[in-house]
Amino acid sequence: MSKKLDQATQTLKTPRSRRSNGNGLSSTTIMDVAREAGVSYATVSRVVNNKEYVKSDTRERVLKAITSLGYVVNQQARSLAGGRSYAVGLLVRDLGSSYMGEIVKGIDDALSAAQYNLMLYTTHRRKIKERIYVNNLIQGMTDGLLLVLPENLEAYLETLDQTHFPYVLIDHQGLDERTPVVITTNWQGGYDATRYLIELGHRRIGFITGMLDMLSSQDRLSGYQAALRDNGLPVDPQLVYEGTFYQPGGYSGAQSLLGLPEPPTAIFASNDVMAFGVMEAVRDAGLRIPSDISVIGFDNIAQASQVAPPLTTVAQPLEQLGREAVRMLLVRMNNPEQPIERSILPTTLIIRQSCDVPRNV
Amino acid sequence: MSKKLDQATQTLKTPRSRRSNGNGLSSTTIMDVAREAGVSYATVSRVVNNKEYVKSDTRERVLKAITSLGYVVNQQARSLAGGRSYAVGLLVRDLGSSYMGEIVKGIDDALSAAQYNLMLYTTHRRKIKERIYVNNLIQGMTDGLLLVLPENLEAYLETLDQTHFPYVLIDHQGLDERTPVVITTNWQGGYDATRYLIELGHRRIGFITGMLDMLSSQDRLSGYQAALRDNGLPVDPQLVYEGTFYQPGGYSGAQSLLGLPEPPTAIFASNDVMAFGVMEAVRDAGLRIPSDISVIGFDNIAQASQVAPPLTTVAQPLEQLGREAVRMLLVRMNNPEQPIERSILPTTLIIRQSCDVPRNV
DNA sequence: TTTATTTATGCAAACGCTTACAGAAAAAGA
DNA sequence: TCTTTTTCTGTAAGCGTTTGCATAAATAAA
Numbered sequence: 218m219s220k221k222l223d224q225a226t227q228t229l230k231t232p233r234s235r236r237s238n239g240n241g242l243s244s245t246t247i248m249d250v251a252r253e254a255g256v257s258y259a260t261v262s263r264v265v266n267n268k269e270y271v272k273s274d275t276r277e278r279v280l281k282a283i284t285s286l287g288y289v290v291n292q293q294a295r296s297l298a299g300g301r302s303y304a305v306g307l308l309v310r311d312l313g314s315s316y317m318g319e320i321v322k323g324i325d326d327a328l329s330a331a332q333y334n335l336m337l338y339t340t341h342r343r344k345i346k347e348r349i350y351v352n353n354l355i356q357g358m359t360d361g362l363l364l365v366l367p368e369n370l371e372a373y374l375e376t377l378d379q380t381h382f383p384y385v386l387i388d389h390q391g392l393d394e395r396t397p398v399v400i401t402t403n404w405q406g407g408y409d410a411t412r413y414l415i416e417l418g419h420r421r422i423g424f425i426t427g428m429l430d431m432l433s434s435q436d437r438l439s440g441y442q443a444a445l446r447d448n449g450l451p452v453d454p455q456l457v458y459e460g461t462f463y464q465p466g467g468y469s470g471a472q473s474l475l476g477l478p479e480p481p482t483a484i485f486a487s488n489d490v491m492a493f494g495v496m497e498a499v500r501d502a503g504l505r506i507p508s509d510i511s512v513i514g515f516d517n518i519a520q521a522s523q524v525a526p527p528l529t530t531v532a533q534p535l536e537q538l539g540r541e542a543v544r545m546l547l548v549r550m551n552n553p554e555q556p557i558e559r560s561i562l563p564t565t566l567i568i569r570q571s572c573d574v575p576r577n578v
Numbered sequence: 579m580s581k582k583l584d585q586a587t588q589t590l591k592t593p594r595s596r597r598s599n600g601n602g603l604s605s606t607t608i609m610d611v612a613r614e615a616g617v618s619y620a621t622v623s624r625v626v627n628n629k630e631y632v633k634s635d636t637r638e639r640v641l642k643a644i645t646s647l648g649y650v651v652n653q654q655a656r657s658l659a660g661g662r663s664y665a666v667g668l669l670v671r672d673l674g675s676s677y678m679g680e681i682v683k684g685i686d687d688a689l690s691a692a693q694y695n696l697m698l699y700t701t702h703r704r705k706i707k708e709r710i711y712v713n714n715l716i717q718g719m720t721d722g723l724l725l726v727l728p729e730n731l732e733a734y735l736e737t738l739d740q741t742h743f744p745y746v747l748i749d750h751q752g753l754d755e756r757t758p759v760v761i762t763t764n765w766q767g768g769y770d771a772t773r774y775l776i777e778l779g780h781r782r783i784g785f786i787t788g789m790l791d792m793l794s795s796q797d798r799l800s801g802y803q804a805a806l807r808d809n810g811l812p813v814d815p816q817l818v819y820e821g822t823f824y825q826p827g828g829y830s831g832a833q834s835l836l837g838l839p840e841p842p843t844a845i846f847a848s849n850d851v852m853a854f855g856v857m858e859a860v861r862d863a864g865l866r867i868p869s870d871i872s873v874i875g876f877d878n879i880a881q882a883s884q885v886a887p888p889l890t891t892v893a894q895p896l897e898q899l900g901r902e903a904v905r906m907l908l909v910r911m912n913n914p915e916q917p918i919e920r921s922i923l924p925t926t927l928i929i930r931q932s933c934d935v936p937r938n939v
Numbered sequence: 940t941t942t943a944t945t946t947a948t949g950c951a952a953a954c955g956c957t958t959a960c961a962g963a964a965a966a967a968g969a
Numbered sequence: 970t971c972t973t974t975t976t977c978t979g980t981a982a983g984c985g986t987t988t989g990c991a992t993a994a995a996t997a998a999a
Contacts, residue, residue, distance in 0.1 A: 246955055260977085263978090269976090270975095271976095293658045298957040311679060312673045312683075318675070335697065357652060618948065619949090621949075623988085654986085660954085
């Protein structure tokens with residue numbers, strides 16, 4: 218079994234200038250590995266990509282060479298040749314909220330488990346230009362796109378669909394049923410929280426909405442209303458305050474509700490951040506939580522358990538939302554023909570200490 | 579002036595399969611533009627890269643072709659050929675704090691202005707493996723690296739230095755003076771805040787530190803101590819509580835300080851998040867801010883102005899920190915020989931309503 | 940004019956990889 | 970043993986750029 222020691226008779230054109238990746242260190246290429254292992258570079262490629270038809274003997278030899286040389290594939294080259302970049306784009310409006318933080322964590326974990334890189338695009342609430350997509354995404358910079366709470370979807374969803382570019386929306390219903398999304402049971406969450414308050418004995422429950430242009434906000438509101446109806450309570454529009462998803466919205470919402478001739482005994486804010494605003498306003502009004510006013514939130518961000526009193530809230534599985542989105546995206550990237558999935562994850566009511574039976578009961 | 583209409587006689591080998599970037603739409607290449615403009619692809623490349631020696635006439639023709647065809651360069655190919663990926667890596671421990679959010683915003687803005695892409699790497703407080711770097715960064719995935727508050731620096735700084743890979747640390751002093759960093763005047767910030775409290779009349783000022791393994795935490799503490807000394811006040815170790823930079827740390831710190839036989843009349847927390855914890859503890863103790871206890875923070879995150887009472891704090895120019903880091907990184911990437919810069923941005927005392935003269939004065 | 944410069948442009952090679960194709964070796968059938 | 974099939978490996982082409990070199994065109998100098 219004489220090993221072919223004649224080595225690679227491979228075209229040994231003198232390179233323009235032994236590439237040094239722009240910085241120091243000239244990186245080892247597939248060629249170096251091939252030479253070291255005494256095989257052709259094609260074989261090395263097969264091993265690296267786990268293709269069949271490589272003798273296990275050879276495979277091992279190559280693997281050994283790879284480790285000994287510390288070879289890692291050059292994504293750019295791989296992408297050029299094979300058409301895959303092993304990166305996905307993540308489009309968010311901004312970072313810095315724990316809502317985003319948790320979703321991104323899920324995405325990040327799932328993606329790195331799948332050996333993918335993450336390209337971040339932040340819109341910072343300015344209208345993003347189509348260009349970003351054409352420029353970077355479609356041009357092969359990334360193999361897929363994740364959009365968290367996208368804003369002016371109409372502007373680019375069409376482009377994405379036309380080019381059959383794989384994408385998944387996170388916490389957004391999409392334009393129609395054929396949009397791949399990962400969402401949560403917002404309606405049910407709204408319903409559950411409201412019912413819980415009703416069961417505690419509350420009869421007048423204030424509700425602070427999120428931004429109503431988002432379907433998720435509307436769903437939470439509908440859930441709230443449905444729970445009232447189902448329990449024979451009136452749906453008083455006075456008790457609904459249109460909020461913003463930001464803390465000041467919760468603060469002024471609570472002020473407004475508490476100023477009502479017949480104020481509510483409980484306030485349900487459409488997210489935790491607004492619930493914090495509510496808590497502040499309640500305190501500023503000289504009232505106590507939960508004895509005077511019960512407060513309930515939505516999201517269950519990390520801070521919710523840290524405030525005083527710990528906030529009762531509807532948990533969205535944020536991190537899992539991210540993971541699931543990645544899972545779906547990977548499927549779409551690998552099987553474009555697969556029918557479109559819509560994933561709906563369950564919310565859970567997390568009971569802490571910000572709600573109690575109403576005083577007047 | 580008969581235009582050469584014979585067009586490109588360029589090697590028209592039949593392509594393996596008109597590339598369709600993995601998805602739909604076959605993208606237009608430099609060749610298409612060349613054909614359209616009636617020049618060679620090399621000329622198109624020159625135009626795209628703004629090189630000299632292109633007749634303005636030609637340049638315009640090419641530019642027109644580019645827009646009409648909607649051509650955008652393929653980064654992968656460019657990177658393969660030219661050794662630049664036009665992407666930088668961003669390594670953060672986690673997202674989801676507005677501290678990070680603001681820094682990232684600055685980075686993001688500056689980077690996209692420079693036409694660079696952003697690859698995100700999140701450590702999530704687990705030890706990152708060297709591999710990430712070798713794998714992705716050094717291998718040409720990115721041209722440079724930004725590290726925000728890096729954790730176990732020693733583990734990889736050496737690798738970065740050895741390979742001359744361009745990087746900049748953000749809000750971290752680095753290992754020595756030759757590390758390129760962007761930091762703020764932490765000492766001065768600590769000093770200013772403390773002096774302000776002293777000027778208000780406070781004599782016993784509690785201090786809650788950040789994680790003390792970070793130099794910035796130590797600097798804030800030193801600033802605090804220096805201000806006390808400069809004003810002839812005792813430096814009482816009892817008044818210093820070791821915190822964590824997280825809200826519960828502030829809460830328990832305040833509880834501990836308030837429980838002292840001779841409690842402070844003001845508490846200086848090493849960041850805003852902890853200051854929120856302090857505010858909560860103060861309230862829970864039945865005291866009022868600022869009449870009973872003054873509270874001061876550090877960072878000036880967005881929420882600081884939204885809590886009640888609005889928090890007096892030391893502002894760090896977080897967004898600018900990000901911008902400046904990008905500026906420095908770009909310099910390093912383009913002029914590796916340039917001497918190393920260390921950029922120190924000023925903090926500012928932001929006076930709001932959480933501090934007042936002490937009751938006993 | 941003729942020659943030397945400078946400015947423009949094109950050609951071809953190279954970047955590091957994937958993959959179709961073909962040929963060699965090994966295994967299975969006849 | 971001789972085919973046929975299957976498994977393995979190598980060759981070559983191509984992915985879309987950048988860039989050194991050569992040549993052509995336009996200017997400047999002589």
